[in-house]
Amino acid sequence: MKRIKTDVLVIGAGSGGLSVAAGASQMGADVVLLEGHKMGGDCLNYGCVPSKALIMSGKAAHAQRHSAQYGVPNARGEVDYAAAKDFVSDVIAQIAPVDSQERFEGFGVKVIRAYGRFISNNEVQAGDTVIKARRIVIATGSSPLIPPIQGLDKTPYETNETLFDLRDKPEHLLIIGGGPVGMEMAQAHVRMGCKVTVIEGDKALSKDDPELAGIALQSYKDEGVEIAEGALAEQISGTAGAIEVRVKDGRVFKGSHLLVAVGRSANIANLDLEKAGVETERNGIKVDASLRTRNRKVYAIGDVAGGLQFTHVAGYHAGVVIRALMFAIPSKAKTSHIPWATYTDPELSQVGLTEAQARKTHGDKVEVVRFQYNHNDRAIAERKTKGLIKVMVVNGRPVGAGIVGYQAGELINLWALALANNMKMSQIAGMVAPYPTIGEINKRAAGAYFSPRLFESDLVKSVVRAVQRFIP
Numbered sequence: 001m002k003r004i005k006t007d008v009l010v011i012g013a014g015s016g017g018l019s020v021a022a023g024a025s026q027m028g029a030d031v032v033l034l035e036g037h038k039m040g041g042d043c044l045n046y047g048c049v050p051s052k053a054l055i056m057s058g059k060a061a062h063a064q065r066h067s068a069q070y071g072v073p074n075a076r077g078e079v080d081y082a083a084a085k086d087f088v089s090d091v092i093a094q095i096a097p098v099d100s101q102e103r104f105e106g107f108g109v110k111v112i113r114a115y116g117r118f119i120s121n122n123e124v125q126a127g128d129t130v131i132k133a134r135r136i137v138i139a140t141g142s143s144p145l146i147p148p149i150q151g152l153d154k155t156p157y158e159t160n161e162t163l164f165d166l167r168d169k170p171e172h173l174l175i176i177g178g179g180p181v182g183m184e185m186a187q188a189h190v191r192m193g194c195k196v197t198v199i200e201g202d203k204a205l206s207k208d209d210p211e212l213a214g215i216a217l218q219s220y221k222d223e224g225v226e227i228a229e230g231a232l233a234e235q236i237s238g239t240a241g242a243i244e245v246r247v248k249d250g251r252v253f254k255g256s257h258l259l260v261a262v263g264r265s266a267n268i269a270n271l272d273l274e275k276a277g278v279e280t281e282r283n284g285i286k287v288d289a290s291l292r293t294r295n296r297k298v299y300a301i302g303d304v305a306g307g308l309q310f311t312h313v314a315g316y317h318a319g320v321v322i323r324a325l326m327f328a329i330p331s332k333a334k335t336s337h338i339p340w341a342t343y344t345d346p347e348l349s350q351v352g353l354t355e356a357q358a359r360k361t362h363g364d365k366v367e368v369v370r371f372q373y374n375h376n377d378r379a380i381a382e383r384k385t386k387g388l389i390k391v392m393v394v395n396g397r398p399v400g401a402g403i404v405g406y407q408a409g410e411l412i413n414l415w416a417l418a419l420a421n422n423m424k425m426s427q428i429a430g431m432v433a434p435y436p437t438i439g440e441i442n443k444r445a446a447g448a449y450f451s452p453r454l455f456e457s458d459l460v461k462s463v464v465r466a467v468q469r470f471i472p
Helices: 015-026 041-045 048-065 081-099 101-106 180-191 210-222 311-327 355-365 377-381 408-420 425-429 440-455 458-470
Strands: 002-011 031-034 110-112 116-118 123-126 129-138 142-144 172-176 195-199 226-228 233-239 242-247 252-255 257-260 264-266 298-300 339-342 347-352 366-372 388-394 397-405
Touching (some): 002 015, 015 041, 031 129, 081 101, 101 110, 129 311, 180 195, 180 210, 195 252, 339 408, 347 408, 355 388, 377 440, 397 440
Parallel strands (some): 002 031, 031 110, 129 298, 172 257, 195 226
Antiparallel strands (some): 366 388
């Protein structure tokens, strides 16, 4: 058994773990990184990257079928499903070097390709090596949650970890779960010529503003996605090519393939956390605001920390713990400025409080400003007029923003910046946006906040009239 010592041990080479390893090593710390599976973690290999590539294939086919609106005759938009998967693989391959073992070894990180498990409060065994570390960062991520539905264990099904290896186009894809992953894959597959049924036990896209989610969901339905809400899967049966899902109210859904997309489960089962005195909760490892566990030598970041499960959150967490690890600077993680997006068409994004949350928290102090996409000239030119932005404002400052529409995932960046820096609506209104851009929607939303104050105020009108009388 080999024994080594290090300043920082990172367990898991996903987005968060890689960020910590690179940052700490380049700042001069001795770093060991453990990864028993694929470098890049879920995001690169099974999540963000392949899903967005497949969405792009569906978008290309859909655009061909709907080009007449631009004066270009519609085409059939037929999809070679296997070729689309080749495209997905190529996208992963192009990005993979950024997350590769070789690159991180170039930073000075010692990479060990083995899973790790605690053997004491500051020691981890990985294969034939025991690593003793001054500080340890757990960044093991999450895996698809497999619900305890009767018959599921005896029926062939896909998760996001297997779907992108599927080469034959599903004739009829059943999707259990109407969250972002389920809806993204539903629209992508219906655009590639599959029949798709989403089976959701509650409300689809339930974590988003219901008004904005409703606009997105109607678009999916208009394209042919069948969405069954209030349909709690109770029993699953069948064989490859013939799957049957029976829900609690008696409805039965039949299809050729099944995708399970009901959420994520933190990867903690094989870490032997009890040997390190690390506590867990229902959603993952228990951490404080600084992402530290009960064992003061151990931190947890990203999905495994039990909070928001997004790649960009893992990256943000990495920055929080690096400040503590490298400089002993107290640093706390917040969630109020964290945005998220669902990359369907139209896109759906949110940062901060939804309208309902803002009213619950701030009551009558909340003003909700709205701006419709169909008043944006660029959206009109590109036939992307289905959309809406809502900004929740308290005492002149935004406390949340939600957007549904073209490029919503890009537009939300400005509001994430505003919330992160406690900016005022006047600062957003003071921005000059190039014309014509979709980005003008953000400025027009800020303008919608001030319009009543300027154009519907008797006081303002009286002052203007008085000033006019004294102007030569």
